[in-house]
Amino acid sequence: MLTLMVWWGTFVLEAVILLRCYRNRVLQTYPFFATYLAFVLLSSMSEYVVFKTRSGSTYQYWYWSMEFVRVILGYSVVLEVMERGLESYEGPRRLGRNAGLLVFAFIVGLTTMQWVVRWGLPSLRTSVEVERNLRSAELVLLAVVLGVIFYYRVPIGRNLEGIIIGYGLCVATVVADHALRSYLGERFQSTFSVAAGYSYLCSLMIWLVFLWSYQPNPVPVRPNPLSSDYDALAQRVRKALESTRGHVKRAGS
């Protein structure tokens, strides 16, 4: 009963968030996020209908098809976070994009290899493991974006902050869920699905609060300096650091 209430609660919250995004400018600013949320709402509803009217195997097939699309749309949310969050900071954005895509390519390559090797295994287990790996790659990609935002102390708006916190919580829960499911098997599913439902509800509440009104990302006041200045700055800071480190090291040796 409680699980059903959580399920219906998520439908209502998703609809309210989408409505708010439509009314303020969040929908225009974060179209991929809005698409993701709208797809989650529609696919969850369709899953409910299939669950009630069709057989278990049909539901499973439908669920994993929807889940695959959700994963793809999830990646678009992460890329949108990167592009929007760092749009005024060309250098850090390029760094984040390159580093993130490198890690992403590595994990997706590894997953594809694993998929090919385990071709004969039951599809359900393989699906759980593949999604776990893809979500992990998503998590790493998001962590790279967060790392760049942290290191360069990039100021971001409240809307984007909410999207990152809510979506990060959501993906981290899915990774933990799938890691435990692939290790403990399906008997774990019923136990953790409740926790995952609450976690998603939490994410929705975060989104509702942070996306209630439109708040743009702060725009830097300075024009971008020439790249040659950067080389000089980096060179000097590196020299200063190397020297200071040498001294502190000697003081401790």
Added chain:
Amino acid sequence: MIQLILFLGLGAVFLVLLYFFARRKDPKPEGGAQALLQAHHAISSLRTGLLPMDLVDRVFAQDDLNFVISKSGKQVRELFRRERKRMALLWVDQVRRHVSSLREFHSGQSRLYARLNFRTELGLALQFSSLLVLCRVLQAIFYVQGPYSARHVVGPAVSVAGKVCAVSERSLAFLEPTGSDAFRGSAGPHVAA
């Protein structure tokens, strides 16, 4: 089992990162006068206040300890050790704070450059991090063993630390008049109101 630990660890590390992200303070505006002042203060403090040879020599001077041991009682010796330990800890703490301030200045400045070099930035990030970790390690050693009882670790520092100032002054010369043109040129015109 290894896979389980790996993925759960990944999730946990990410949640910790998310926690710090949610708690972070609003970064300062780009090129603000405050940032420039802090960076200048950090560099001049390192150059003139923390890394000069005579200061480092004095903080870790074995002669002082020998003198106190030969001339005073146990209570004075203990007081002297406590004070020197406090001083050594303060010294490392100040160096760490100023290096940290320099790191913030660098990241605050370089984020506006369009053509950041991945390798350079990664190298600098690692250097900053390792220097800060080194300061933490020194702090731990000083805290647990004190600047004298850990002499096998710190001992050579007394003789070597003197060189810190000279080389540091050279390495931090980019705020000196001769090396400051590019520094001023890149930051001056963009100082925010």
